[in-house]
Amino acid sequence: MAGAVVGVKTRATIDYIHTVLGERYPDEQVTVVDLAQYDVEFSDGRNYWDYDYTGDTRYVAKTVMSSDALIIASPTYQASIPAPLKNVFDLLPLHALRESVVGLAMIAGSSRHYLVAEHQLKPILSYLRALVVPNYAFIEEEDFDEGILVNPDVRLRLDRLAEDTVA
Numbered sequence: 001m002a003g004a005v006v007g008v009k010t011r012a013t014i015d016y017i018h019t020v021l022g023e024r025y026p027d028e029q030v031t032v033v034d035l036a037q038y039d040v041e042f043s044d045g046r047n048y049w050d051y052d053y054t055g056d057t058r059y060v061a062k063t064v065m066s067s068d069a070l071i072i073a074s075p076t077y078q079a080s081i082p083a084p085l086k087n088v089f090d091l092l093p094l095h096a097l098r099e100s101v102v103g104l105a106m107i108a109g110s111s112r113h114y115l116v117a118e119h120q121l122k123p124i125l126s127y128l129r130a131l132v133v134p135n136y137a138f139i140e141e142e143d144f145d146e147g148i149l150v151n152p153d154v155r156l157r158l159d160r161l162a163e164d165t166v167a
Helices: 009-024 053-063 085-090 116-127 151-167
Strands: 068-077 101-106 137-140
Touching: 009 068, 009 085, 009 151, 053 085, 068 151, 101 116, 101 151, 137 151
Parallel strands: 068 101, 101 137
Antiparallel strands: none
16 A cells, blocks of 8 residues: 555555565455545544445545555655555554554655654554564665665565565
8 A cells, every 4th residue: 555645656665565566476466555546535533334435435445454464655754654544544443454464664755764653653553453564664765766766675675575464
């Protein structure tokens, strides 16, 4: 899942992971959910089970909840996760990710934001009862050249993230 609605680095990251999964695990069904491609309504705090979401909101929520595994690529905005990604989590009911394995790839402008996943994203995923892959891939802006992932070390980390998530 690409957790941003603007920019190219998050999509480039999720596309790379999608390619790795397709090559190494051709028998697995892999779906890319890019939040930039969907019109997800704003969560207003209603209980998921009491409100019948429709359209893109329903598709995104159902796809996330029915996944055996998720890999979330997320940029860091103002030392936090982006609002569209948090909104998806706010739409979901408690225990929505029970027994789902979740891997994380975080993209940030500098190394000062490496703990955003630890302090913000992992607690949300734990609350939703996801099984979070302990090691996440941290990617900096310098690892891209004109929106293309060019750092071979980062590619190796993303390869490992994909393997760990599937395993």
